[in-house]
Structure formats: structure tokens, C-alpha cells
Amino acid sequence: LRAQVTPNITDFTRLVGQIKNAHADTITGGVTPDILAKLLPALRAADVPLKVVLAPGSYDPVLLARLGPLLAGMTTFVDFVPFELDTPAHRTFLAAMNRYSPQIQPPAQQSAVNGWLAADMFIRGLQLAGSCPTRAAFIQNLRAVHDYDGGGLLPGPVDFATNVGQLNTCFDFVRTANDGRSFVPLKPSLVCGRRLS
Template sequence: MLTPLGYDRTLLQQIGPALAGAVVYTDFVPFELNTPAHARMFNAMTAYAPENQVPAQESTVFGWLSADMFVRGLQAAGVCPTRQSFIAGLRGVHDYDGGGLLPRPVDFATNLGRLNNCYDFVRVSGDGSRFIPLEPALRCGSPIS
């Protein structure tokens, strides 16, 4: 089974054996690669959102990236941001990688509203206890014209 959702260790604790062999695709770097970007996010979550007991889940990354993009847009908007300067500033960002959480940089000038064409894939282990990143780490397709 191939699914876009379910990359959540809590889910494995609940129904892991039933998911054995399933493959999940994600557009951020898998947690199992344990990068410095993951460590920064986990440390910040522990310090500022201790109620999030399991930060290694999709929703945490999506929230983190949303907040990070917002801050990046505010920084690019200048000292007295307006809606227009925020949008223009964010569209001027050509190399956004979420501090290393995204496998490839995003160019907000050209990539607004488009689906990603590169994904990482993880497989649920045979016993349903963990996720295993598939090699190669990042797989990209070609957009349909």
C-alpha cells in the first residue's frame, strides 16, 4: 500500500502490525535520517511546546514549516510589513528549505500553488514497529504538462 498520510510513530504504536510493509511518501526529510534540522526542531518543540510529547509527526513538521515561512515572509517584508510587502518579500525567496527540513529548496517566485514533484519514501518495518527510509532518499518525477 502506498499512502500520503500515516507517517506518525504514534500510529505505529496503535496499529503498527496492521501497517507492516506499507509505504508512506512525504515531502520533507524523514525523521529517521536524524539531521541537524530535525534536532533544531525537536529541541525547539521541547522548549516551547512541551505538551507535544511526540514531535516526530507530520503535523508538527507542517506547523513548523508554516510558522517558519511566515517568519521568513515577515523578515523579507521590511520594517513596516504590509500584506503586499509580505507577499512580494516571500516571492523574492528563491531558496527556501525550511532550515534543512525540505529535501530540495523551493523558489517561491516560481513554485507558488504547484505540487511538489520530489518525495521521500519510508516503509513500515515487517513487524510494524518503525519506519525505514527507502533508497534513494529522494525520488523526483516530471510534472505533467
Template sequence: MFLRSRSLARTATVVAAASGLAILSACDGPGGAGGHSAASSCTAPGVTRTEIKAGLLFSDSGAGQSAFGAYRGGVDARLGIANATGGIDGRKIVYSWRDDASDPAQNLVGAQNLVQADGVFGVIEGTTVAAGSAQYLDGQAIPVVGVGGEIAWTEHANMFAWSYYTTRTGSNSVWGDFIRSQGGTRAVLINSAAGDATQNFHRQLSESLRSAGVDIDQTFDVTAGMTNFDSLAQRMKAAHIDTLTGSVFPDALARILPAARAAGVNLKVVLAPLGYDPTLLALMGPALAHTVMYLDFVPFELNTAAHSQLVSAMETYAPQVQPPAQESAAFGWLSADMFLRGLQAAGPCPTRESFIRGLRAVRDYDGGGLLPHSVDFAVNRGQLSSCWDFVRVSDDGSRFIPLQPVARCGNPLT
């Protein structure tokens, strides 16, 4: 998730061997006069007789890079498979991309460049600052698919995510129930990112923990290169903290936990939304021992047919990403898969409107088996996810271990 060759940092399109299939459907439907001439009359931006151009907007640098390092590789893998089997209605899916540097202002600039300069049909997005461009993309009626980590994903009908980490109101008991089941009673919330989305995420956690009888004693904003973690650990010890959670990035967590152990803080529970990545374990695994991560997709350790397909495609179309079984690769794969599903639903002559309308009508999306349960896009927008899969870092920090049960669900809190 952290380290990739910088040779990736140049504009590229996904290129895979196409089968040379003719376009079988015309713009006027399966029974039309059709053929290449009809397909070439499709006028939506980014759509030609042979290609559909997407925009890829993600955090390739900045604070969020550690969470999205393999995201582009996952997109390449999913689109590579699609293009190798003829694309969508005979069109390859290609893309232009921009790095938003984990900055909302750059996110907006990147989106504007993709739409106005590159003429993309829709946007695939992997970032924690999507709010920067959300209003602009909605105003342009641009379809957007990606990781629903911010409130903005719940508030715009053109934006699609398979799950939502945060919503403006309400919460769920799942986090508090888990922490209490592990013996946690007194918590500190750690924040590695600024902004309204993080504050709202902490509100959800607070409501969830308090509903389970877990007290929240302290909240800290931390930065891996600036925070005095020894001082923070001493304050945790003085407050008898036994639980650490929040929107904490892995690099900061790897500084906090050794300091807490050295100070004698007896942590019964460490719960984080990010960090499920073997590359991370290779870099800092012992520091993260015992940490529990919760996921919105089936963990790779269960080794299903869907995992085998993803890993094989990564090895073929994104061999620079090693190891291929990474959380952000799964995020990229699922985001690209939603884009493909939307194009299928849009018909042989897709428009942005038909994409949004068609994908919103899909009621059984399961990410090809990567999701723990199917998603109904007609009703899921703005609904905080109730069920998550939980994995734990092993005692020696070398591997992830799915908990038993791996899938845990909670109850909505209003």
C-alpha cells in the same frame, strides 16, 4: 498523530517569554523616525505594536484528524522559538484557532470566524478540506500558508505551500517508477476520502502507474468503520493484485492489509502518502509492516541538525505531543516557518499585500534544512512535486527505515 489531551481543544495563543527588545524599525523604513510610536501606527488587521495575530485552521477532529494530530504542536514549537528570540521586528506571533472537523463547510466557517471575529492577519492551515475557504480567503486577500494537499492550493496566489500533492492537469512518473522497481505490475487504488481533490489525485497516480506499465485493475472507496475488508481482500486475490496504493488513511490501511494477508493476496508493493508517524506504529505497527510512505521533507531517521532543533522545540513548547518526531508536527513546523518567512519579507510594518508579494519573491526556501531541496516560491505554485523521500515500515512494524536512495525523482507527464 492520533491521540492528544483534549485540554488542547480550547482557544489559546502561543505565549513564549519575549526578550523585551524594543522595535528597531519604523514603518517608514530603517532610516525613519521610528521607535514604538511609528510601529504603533501600522494599521494592518492583526498587527499591533507588540503582536501579530495569526489564525490557525486545521483538522483537530473528523476523518483528517489522524493526518494532523500533532500539527498544532509543530506550530507552537516553531512560533515558540521565534517569540523567545524577540519575534519578528520585536512583535510576538500569537494565534486564534478553529477546528474544521475535516469538513469543507466548517472550514469556511472557521476561516470567516478567524478573519471577521478574531481579526487575524493571515492563516496557517493544516487540513485536507482547505478548498472550503480558499475562495473566501482569496477574495479577502488573506495570506495563507500550509500543506498543499488539494488543487485549491495551486489556484490562489494568496496561498503558499512548500510542495503540491496534486494539480489539476499532468502527473509525474515517480510513483509508477517506484512501484515498477519493486516488482509491482497490477494495482488497486484505495480511497479513504471523498471529493474532487481525491479524484484528481487518483488520476495522477493512474497516469503515473500506466506510464510505467502497471495495470490498474480496481478502485475502492473505503471507510474504516463500514467497509467489509474481508470481501475486498477476496476481490483483490481474484484479480491477482500485487500493488496497493491511493489516498488511503492509516486507519483504513491497518484494516485492509491484515485482511489481504489472511486472504493470501501477494502484495509486493504498498505505497501510501500518509502514515509516517511513530505513534501510528505504536498503535498498529505490525498491521502496516512493509508499507512504504513517501514524504515531502527529510525523514527524522536521518537525524540532521534541523531535526534536532524541531524535536528540542517540541519538547519545550509542545511537551504534550509524544513522541515529538511526527509527520504532522513537521507539517505544522514548516507551515509556521513559512508564515514567519513571509512576515520577514513583508518589512517592519507588514501588510497582507506586502506579505504575499514578499513571500512570493523568496527563491531559496528550505525550511531551515527540513526540505530535501530548496523551493522557489516565484515559480513553484501549481507545479506538482517531482521528488519525494521514501521510507518503509520495518518487518516487525516497530520503526521506519529510509530506503536507499531515500530521495527519488521522476519526470513530468503531460
């Protein structure tokens, strides 16, 4: 079943009936948290037995504070190690964020990690480019890095020689806890696919 859903227009009662009649047990696609916050409670009320609810871009503590209980059981994925694993890299990141960007609250957000990694890669490229860096030296030397892991924030090393312009094939998966107050890493949380040629 494919459905186009608009939060303030879609008849969710009718949509739930369609999902139930289709015997669907999975919800996935470009489903926003605001849509899921309306859809999931309606599906639960109609006793639709879902096995998986997979929504991209939903790993956000602000989202949990706003909609958490409505999104209970939802699974999402990230291309960095989830904060719930509390690694030394996370502690370094959080300490730096609290010291240099205290206005970003909470600091454990995907956009903050993306900014951190972009800055870290830029600094690494400048360090490798030498005392008088040029654009060519920056690119050439950064592409010679075969084991970049963002200081431990990435789930595995990235080879910049082969990974330029490629989509990630490894993601960590987390599930919204049953009470909707936290994310719980799935085991194994890291799942890797393969590129099709």
C-alpha cells in the same frame, strides 16, 4: 481491481479473494491505516504476494504505536526529510518542540512539521518585508526567495517565484519495518517526478 471499502461493513474475506483472483501485487490509493490494518493481515493469511502497499498520510509514530505490526511492509511518503535520517534540522526542530510545545507528543509528527514550516515561512516573509511590513511587501519579498528549504527540513530548495500554488513533485518514501515498530527510509528515499504541462 477497484474497491470501495468501509472498515466495519466490508467483507474482507471476500475482498481478499477478489484481490487474489485479480493477481494484484500492489495496494494503493486513498487507503486509510485502519482499513489496511484489517486488509494486510488477511492478505498475508491468504498468501497474496504483494510487492507494494502504498498509503498516503501514514507517517505517524502514534500510528505505529497503535497499529504498527498490522502495517508491516507498508510504504508511505512525506514532503519533508524523514526523521529517521536524524539531520541537524531534525534535532533543531525536536529541541524547539520539546522546549516550546512539550504537550505535542511525540513531536515528530507530520502535522507538527507542517505547522513549523508555515510559521517559518511567515517569519521569513516578515523579516524580508522590512521594518514596517505591508501585505504587498511581505508577498513580493517572499516570492523573491529562490532557495527556501525550511532550515533543512525540506528535501530540496523551493523557489517561491515559480512554486506558488504548485503541488510538490518531490517526496521522501519510508517503509514500515517488518516488526512494525519503526519507519525505514527507502534508498534513495527522495523521488522526484515532473509536472505535466
